Amino acid sequence: MAKKQLVHIKVNGRDREAMVEPRLLLVHFIREVLELTGTHVGCDTTHCGACTVVLDGKTVKSCTLFAVQADGSELLTVEGLMKDGKLHPLQEGFKEEHGLQCGFCTPGMLMSSYALLQKNNKPNEEDIRWGISGNLCRCTGYQNIVKAVQYAAGKMAQGGTR
């Protein structure tokens, strides 16, 4: 076993650090060291997007990064979307528009949609479909996810939240 290294990451606004093996995947750091199990693992080839998190403002598939590579970064996971006890408009949208069924892809979908809306606050259907094209969903057929993101975009335009 290689020598453990100190990793310091700001996760959902909180400073977290731990000694980890250099080969520890970021997703396992999130799930097993930080015990934030909202981020999921659905494949082993970086295709499914269930492990998507936002790292320094950009979406990454946390199964394809070592925790040590995220040292010094800011990380947002699904658990960090709520603010002041209130659901993020995207979370609300997914519920209102039936944008989830089994819920396994949902955290990754939320994070990809979050990053999309940061870049483009008025996405059309095609923008959204491309924006979530790195995330597989086996249940919804994506249609209601598109509606959920549109719902959130509308809500954010009105309320100006985040």
Add this chain to the structure above:
Amino acid sequence: MIAKTSAEVGGMGHSLKRKEDLRFIRGKGNYVDDVNLPNMVYGHLVRSPYAHARLKSINIEKAKALPGVLAVITGEDLAKANLAWMPTLFFDKQMVLATGKVLFQSQEVAFVVAEDRYTAADAAELVDVEYEELPVLVDPHKSLDPSSPILRDDREQKSNHIFHWEVGDKQATDKAFQGADVKARVDAVFQRCHPAPLETCGCVADHNPATGRLTIYLTSQAPHAHRTLFALVGGIPENNIRVISPDIGGGFGNKVPIYPGYVCAVVASLTLGRPVKWIESRSENLQSTGFARDYHMTAELAASKDGKIQALRVKTLADHGAFNAAAQPTKFPAGLFSVCTGAYDYPSAFCEVDGVYTNKAPGGIAYRCSFRVTEAAYLIERAVDVLAQELKIDPADLRRKNFIAPSKFPYKSALGWTYDSGNYEPAMKLALDKVGYAELRKEQEEKRQKGELMGIGISSFVEIVGAGPSHTFDIAGIKMFDSCEIRIHPTGKGICRMGTKSQGQGHETTYAQIVAQELGIPAADITVEEGDTDTAPYGLGTYASRSTPVSGAATAMAARKIREKAKKIAAHLLECSEADLEWEPGKFFVKGTPSKTKTIQEIAFAAYTNHPQGMEAGLEAVDYYDPPNLTFPFGTYVCVVDIDKGTGEVKVRRFVAVDDCGNIINPMIVDGQVHGGLTEGLGIAFMQLIDYDENGNVQGGSFMDYLLPTAVETPHWETDKTCTPSPHHPFGAKGVGESPNVGSPAAFVNAVVDALSHLGVKHIDMPITPWKVWTILKEKGVVS
């Protein structure tokens, strides 16, 4: 008609938002891999790189010597406990860990347990297995060749033949063919594919040596049946086993069987006295757990000149891989494939199926499918299109001419099923009107003049779901009833526990709506709990679209039992006779005196505080529902495609899906199910294939090459409904989860073939890749 409750009550017909969403959108779901127990350790499987090989030796010393490794279990170890093999769900057995030889690539060979995930994976690499390669059998058509190797030397029968099954009147069918004006034939392969739910399979086995209890957190669509099987196979007293199926990240049939990894984790936990987690990777999931389909089918239709179908003849070769691990009712080796007569009325049919072994992963499971109905619906809907082509009749007209008339229901099909209800023509008309069929045909004609390729595909499918009546249906001997237990608490809120298990279907919402409908208690006040065998009543689980037809019926029946008791309590409270009472959702009142009322909440309180002398306290009921028949949902799907001649790429321009699933509990959820099933159908039609090379190397063994639709390939689905209630179901529902996956593949393929039919193309096997289309265009001289 179902009476409409208020929005506050939220009974049937309301698009209630889902209760389960609140945890999922916060990342607070609890899937099996989220279960973390004190002292938990991790298992990892060593798998065979070869498809067929003799095991010469397994050296585990290096693996065992790695710090952190706790155990390495081999087939020989399991053999000592008589667990090297386990029964499958269909009269066969399969190896848990290989002894003697391996029969498919990625077969389980050893199980390594270590203090953490990474060490377990490292140690698995250090297990040194020596193999001697054997000749590999990949092509099921060669399974019965005398020159092919016999794969299963453990069986008495020295052949690769598993079963022959036939149904129908062969003589009458052959006779109809002899005299027929027109015969149409299609040879269609429904390719091997995999359900690939986004969460893979896994478990945490936790044997507590102090109490003797074994708790298994399991990705299970059928937790109760799995508990019984663990008891029967493992010899553990059933009261000492608790199966907990927590949140499940999609199932689609993949999570019905018991897999070797589960058994290994249980054995390891029994050995070590510590909780053992085993979670398979996606590649392991695709390469070793239940595949679906792999049916090599021929259908022939006999018809009169004017297009009246007279008979159907079907011959099918079923590739089951190395072990027959089909998960289906025991009386049906080919599942419900004999519903392949479809939506059409003709007197004669004959269907035969032969199952064979090959060096491939074992199966086949019912992928979003009621036991081979997907293969059946695809076959008949393809065959009808080929007949239309033969007769030069519009495929919609041919269907209309042959639909079973509404007056003929209940309808006994030529292969013996009694269809409960149906009204096929209006569903097709609605779909054709919605898509603008006549205009599309005109457009197609014009495009053909210009050399452009577009096609319109129709599929008027019939489903068969809700297994099933106990006289005919069982899984591994356990009858296919299902159950519901309702307890109403003193304050009028309640809990409802089920024998089924949601994997995303929204049960926590829909079952509550059934209770709301029947008792007038707001759905918000009913908690639905499934998946814990210590608390829920026994049931066979969720697959084959059986939750609403069977457990949904049990919910209504249990609620009605509660209403009966509530009536007695109301009579006591209102000091009148039961005969004087009338019910409207949520309350009893005295006939003619509506002011004399007791709400269900008041009655619930009285059930614990002021119940009549001589009556048991409490307000609860349990129902084990044995359906009198299956239900037969149906619909018509119309697909419009455009084909890019340069690349062979097929673009789905429009897709109209008209479903008839009887009375609907939650329209929002039904639409969601339809969207999802159509998307899986799209994947099957155009992308999904688990293929093998001649050495038995799996070619679709990861998401690198087992392609699934993303949001970009997926079109915008257009949905609509007709409503023909089931006459025998307590609230006229039929079930819908699988219809879109059952009905859609034929619509996609029919559309592509229709686009190319003027070139003489009659059939293309799935998945229809751009390369396949481009190759056809090249052969036909459309592109150079």
